[in-house]
Amino acid sequence: MADTASLEAAASRSPLVSRQLAGPRGPKPRRVVSRRNILLYGTLIFLALYYLLPLYVMVVTSLKGMPEIRLGNVFSPPVDITFEPWVKAWSSACTGLNCDGLSRGFWNSVRITVPSVVLSIAIASVNGYALANWRFKGANIFFTILIVGSFIPYQVMIYPIVIILRDIGLYGSLYGLVIVHSIFGMPILTLLFRNYFTSIPEELFRAARVDGAGFWGIYFKIMMPMSLPIFVVAVIIQITGIWNDFLFGVIYTKPDSYPMTVQLNNIVNSTQGVKEYNVNMAATILTGLVPLIVYFASGKLFVRGIAAGAVKG
């Protein structure tokens, strides 16, 4: 208080001091339109448009009739909107031998994705938990082998897996493909879970051991309820990865049980008749819809899970 008073007394004598006293006070004002903001938002908007443009073309084309497409105005919005191509893509487009559209492939994909996701996450989370908390003998060697496995290109393993599946009688069935997907998801998922469980304070694990919980007790009652974000991340990684897979789907299944991606390829690349661009676009959007919905539905949890490993607490 005394300081302000003496400062005011000084102000009455010197104009420079009084100018300082009358000067800025309170929060610093922020300008909305500044060079920095224009550059920042300009770049962001440009990049967003750049990435959204193909999607726009796809949606617009899928809503046009073939005569309108032949006019060649790729970017123009549809004059008269038709959902015919979507219906056709779903239920009556021809894929090689049969003409029941993508619906068959959709259900095949569901039958492949759901068990693969559940199985791989169930096994990988227990793996990660055991590696992080129960440092058993040889844990490091086991982990190294698992990680090295993820560096071997898939293509090298295709033929050996064909032979193995044939010998155990699962070649061409959905079960075979489920097993293949589960195994190939193992390295990355185990790494993901191991790192997450390592970030959980070890004293919690110790307290649970003193409290009498065993291997499974600690996993189900302590670790799993704390790990929702990382489970969501794993589910997203697995759903998108397995849903979008083409290579394994086309190799390890028969035409009857082809997943959606393979069906899509067969529709788009069919050589007979006219190219129906609108049907192709609709079919492609339909196929990509599942991973998109998963992303939008769980976006917040996904970001939380990705960040969980990096930030403590």
Added chain:
Amino acid sequence: MATSILGKLFSRTTHAERTTRRATERAEIRQAAGSAGIPSVSVRDLSLRFGNVTVLEHLDLDIMDGEFLVLLGPSGCGKSTLLNCIAGLIDVGEGQIFIKGWNVTWEEPKDRNIGMVFQSYALYPQMSVRRNLSFGLTSAGVPRDEIDKRIARTAELLQIQALLDRKPSQLSGGQRQRVAIRRALVRDADVFLFDEPLSNLDAKLRSELRVEIKRLHQTLANTMVYVTHDQIEAMTLADRIAVMKDGKIQQLGAPHEIYDRPVNRFVAGFLGSPQMNFLSGRLESGPSPAFHAGDVSVPLDRYAFDKPGAAGGPCELGIRPESVAIGAEASARPFSREIEVEIVEPMGANTLVWTKLAGTNFAFLIDSQSRLKVGERVTIGFDPARVSLFDEATGVRL
């Protein structure tokens, strides 16, 4: 071949039978141990190595029934490791551990009948306080109504009834640690282990909870083992303190014993705040032994030697700041000297004054009422009966 294996399998007792047999055997041993005065916890010749690093070395320790033992030492001395070994959370390298006469060296933590409190509280974040408290009991298969009864009783002991249905994240640090202590106590264990339970709390809460723990020990009279690096906690709580360094127990004894007669230079320097003063010099042995350092010479006739007839040689003299007197009182002491005040540090209850004695920095405590000024000359003195003398090479008390 196959039949013999099957036969072996079926001839063995079932799991349930083994469990009951163990329980009865254990109860028997516990009773025998209780009447025979066998220690509550016994550590026998315990060693532990991680690669080339020796964490614990041939360690022996007996903790009596109902005793409050504090493991005290600087970080990295192996005190927490020892506690974790007793808890069964770290596998021992060599040696044995007994709890109430029962050999638990290879037992799982849950089979040792212990309760444990951790530095970071380690409350299960997704469970309510009530579930946190009951988790251990449910795992042990205690019946529902018995659990409710025990929780009600324990909650009452420390006024946490109002918090029972909250999640740990809705509690303050002090409340969390209170709940964590409850969680250990609710198990009615043989031994309670505390791993630096107050280190994460601020100074005020720390002293509050320190008193609470002491009160709990006085009412429950359970065996407690408490790890800390805080000497105040150690001095205030312990029945006995084990001062550790480099995986070895340096000294084991009652707090005043360790404070007044430290067995070596390390223990002397570790305990006490402000620290003990050390003067390097020579011991002159003979009929009237004395300590010489520069122009200072202290007669040691009244000093109780640990090893009578110690040979002369280089040694260190340790004087606690609070055993130094000033003024007229000082002149009456066997050793006194006039010095010049260099720095004055008021600490509230008393004031720490720095000066030079025999060329080294020397601090002493005075009453905060007696104001000394920098540059003032004053007479200080101390009684050689209350100093400590250490061999300079080995650090052992002479």
